[in-house]
Amino acid sequence: MKKLSIVLLFIASFLFLTNCQNFSDKREFAQKEQAKKDSIFTSISKKWHFDFPSAKPEVNQAMTDWNQWVQFKQELQQKPKTSLLAFQMKVKNVSAKSDSLHLTVPDDFNNPQVRSRLITLDTKIKSLDTYIHLQSIPEKKVLTLISEINEEIKGVYTQMDEVVIKKAIPKEIGEEEMLRALDTTRNANFDKMQDAMQKTED
Numbered sequence: 001m002k003k004l005s006i007v008l009l010f011i012a013s014f015l016f017l018t019n020c021q022n023f024s025d026k027r028e029f030a031q032k033e034q035a036k037k038d039s040i041f042t043s044i045s046k047k048w049h050f051d052f053p054s055a056k057p058e059v060n061q062a063m064t065d066w067n068q069w070v071q072f073k074q075e076l077q078q079k080p081k082t083s084l085l086a087f088q089m090k091v092k093n094v095s096a097k098s099d100s101l102h103l104t105v106p107d108d109f110n111n112p113q114v115r116s117r118l119i120t121l122d123t124k125i126k127s128l129d130t131y132i133h134l135q136s137i138p139e140k141k142v143l144t145l146i147s148e149i150n151e152e153i154k155g156v157y158t159q160m161d162e163v164v165i166k167k168a169i170p171k172e173i174g175e176e177e178m179l180r181a182l183d184t185t186r187n188a189n190f191d192k193m194q195d196a197m198q199k200t201e202d
Contacts, residue, residue: 040139041084044132047146048079048087052153058108059160068104070098088132095129098122109160117159121152 052073054060062071075094080086102118128145131138 006134009167020114037084037137039140040137041087043139044084044087044146045079045081045144047143050150052077052125055155055157056164058158058164062106062160063157066104066106068101082125084137089133089199091129095122095125098125109163111163113158114159116165117152117156121149121156124149142183164188 052063055063063073072094075090075097078090080090098118099122101122102115105114105118124145127143128149131141131145
């Protein structure tokens with residue numbers, strides 16, 4: 001009986017020490033993970049700055065009147081201050097707002113080049129949303145994407161500036177008529193075409 005008590009005491013002590021070690025290991029791992037998250041939060045916080053450049057007056061006015069862009073800009077410029085989770089939520093919200101920008105471009109700037117820039121911007125934001133939500137966040141990739149998003153924003157303004165510049169270039173004499181003549185779809189006369197086809201069949 002005494003031997004059994006000693007064995008049970010030994011087993012209990014062993015289990016207690018093992019549990020203590022496991023708890024200590026888990027706590028140490030949790031502390032390391034938290035330190036890593038804090039470090040990533042600090043890095044992102046330093047990098048989180050977006051420039052919305054000044055453009056030509058017509059572009060600035062269009063951007064001011066473009067409700068979806070205003071909301072996107074406001075969301076992006078509100079910098080989280082508390083935690084990495086706050087940044088994750090922020091990127092998710094920004095991603096939702098960038099989703100349809102290319103579908104709501106103001107009429108005067110609604111061309112393939114501007115839409116293409118906005119789609120590229122949205123793609124970069126979606127990538128950031130993916131990487132920042134990974135279990136192990138690739139810090140360098142996230143920081144690189146923030147820089148690339150900044151460049152894409154500048155690219156949108158540059159592309160819209162180009163639209164204004166091209167519109168301001170005076171057309172040469174007769175150019176308007178020549179462009180109309182080249183626009184075959186607008187000049188196509190359906191009735192004449194049907195008559196011609198009818199005569200050919202006869």
